[in-house]
Amino acid sequence: MDNQFNTRSMIFTLYGDYVRHYGNVIWIGSLIGLLKEFGHNEQSVRAAISRMSKQGWVQSEKRGNRSYYSLTEQGKARMEEASRRIYQTAAPHWDGQWRMLIYNIPEHKRNLRDELRKELVWSGFGSLSNSCWITPNPLEEQVHRMIEKYDISDYVTFFKGTYEGMGKAEDLIYQCWDLDEVNDKYSEFIKEYSEKYYIDQHLIEKGSMSDGECFVKCASLVHQYRKFLFIDPHLPEELLPEKWLGNSAQTLFNDYHDLLQPRATRFFEGVFE
Template sequence: MNTRSMIFTLYGDYIRHYGSEIWIGSLIRLLKEFGHNEQAVRAAISRMSKQGWIQSTKRGNKSYYVLTEQGSNRIEEAAKRIFKLNQPSWDGKWRILMYSIPEEIRQVRDELRQELVWSGFGSLSNSSWISPNPLEKQVYDMISKYDIKSYVNFFIADYDGPNEKKHLVESCWDLQEINERYGEFISKYSQKYIIDKNKIEKGEMTDGQCFVERTILVHEYRKFLFVDPGLPQELLPDKWLGDSAASLFSQYYKEIAEPAGRFFEEIFKEGNEINKRDGDHDFLTHPLIID
C-alpha cells in the first residue's frame, strides 16, 4: 500500500477528528503497523506538503503536520462520499464542462482531468466532461485553483437525445467493470466481516488488529471514489452492487470502529505525553468522533 495514500486515509478516518494535526513521531508509529518505515513516511509527508495538502508547524524541535484548507476540503468531500447514507434524487440536469487548454500548460490539463475523474465526471470527448450530479462548487473551485477561466465553458443542460440516457451513461462510464469491482469487494469483505465479528465477540482480536483492519477497509473502499461517479439511482443498471457494498462497508466499519479508535487514541496521546515531557505544553488533543 502506497505510503502517501495511507497517510490520506489516516487523516480522513482519524486525524481530522483531532484538529487535523499530528506529531510526525505519532504518524511514523501508526504507519509502522502497515510496514512503512520512517524514511518512507517522511518522504511522503514532504511530497504532500509540496502539493499543498498539509503544512508543517514547529513547537520546540518537534514537527507537526496539519491539513491545509485545500487538504481539509478534499478530506471532507471524500468522507461525505464514503459515509453517505442516501443518494439524493436527481434533478434531471447534466453538468457539462468544456475546455481548450493550450499545450504549453498541458500539466494543468492533465491535473484537471484527474480532478474531474475524482469528482465523478465522465469524458464524453477529449475536452468535454459531463456529470448528472450538482458539482457546480467543485467545478468553480477547479477553475479558480488552476486559473483557467479563459479556457473553459460550463453548462447546466437537459439531454434531448437522439439516444436514451442509458446510451449517454455507457459512453462515459464502464458501469459493468465498476459493478464487477464491487462484487469482488463484497466477496472478500463479507467473509472477513463474519470472521472478525466472531473474533471480537470472543475477545480474540486486539485493538491494534482492529486498527489495522479498519484502516485497510477504509483504504480499499476509498478507491471506489476514483472509479464510481456516484450516479443517481435513475441512471444505474439493474442489479447494481454499489448499495450492497456500501451496506457491508458500514456494518464492518461499525463493528471494528471503537477498538480501532482506542488504539489510535493511545498512540496519539503517547506522542502528546512525550512532547509535554519535552516541554511542548501547548499541544491539545481533541475527542474522537466516529462517523
C-alpha cells in the same frame, strides 16, 4: 504486516478517518508510529508527507524541535468530500440536469491538463468526448474550487442544462462510464470482505483481537473502499443499472467499519499527539 499500501494514500486515509476529527493536526512522530503498523518506515512517511505538503494538501508547523502537520483548506475540502461519499447511505436524488465542463488548455500546459483530468474523474465526471466532461450530480462547488486551484478560468466553459437527445440518458451513461466494470469490482469487494467481516465479528466477540489489529483492519478497509471514489461516479438512483451492487457494498462497508471502529479509535488515541 506486508507493505501493500502506498504510503501517501495511507496518510490520506488516516487524515480522513481519524486526524480530521482530532483538530486536523498530528505530530510527525505519531504519524510514523501509526504507519509502522502497516509496514511503512520513517523515511517513506517523511518523503510522502513532504510531497503532500508541496502539493498543498498539508502544511507543517514547528513547536520547539517537533514538526506538526495539519490539513490546508484544500486538504480539508477534499477530506470532507471524500468522507461524504465514502459514508453516504443512499444514491443522490437527480434534479434532471446535466453539468458540462469543456476545457481548452494550451499544449505547453499539458501537465495541467493531466492533473485536471484526474481531478474530474475523482469528482465523478465522465468523458463524453475529447475535453468535454459531464456529470448529472450538482458539482458546481467542486468545479469552482478546481478552476480556482489550477487558475484555469481562461480555458474553461461550464454549462448546466437538460439532455435533448439523440438517444436515451442510459446511452450517455454507457458512453461516459464503464458501470459493468465498476459492478464487477463491487462484486469482488463484497465476496472478499463479507468473509472477512464474519471471521472478525467472531474474533471480536471472543475477545481475541487486539486494538492494534482492529486499527490496521479498519484503516485497510477504508483504504480499499476509498478506491471506488476513483471509479464509481456515484450516479443518482434514476440513472443506475438494474442490478447495481454499489448499495450492497456500501452496507457491508458500513457494518464492518462500525464493528472495528471503537477499538481502532482506542488504539489511535493511544498513539496520537
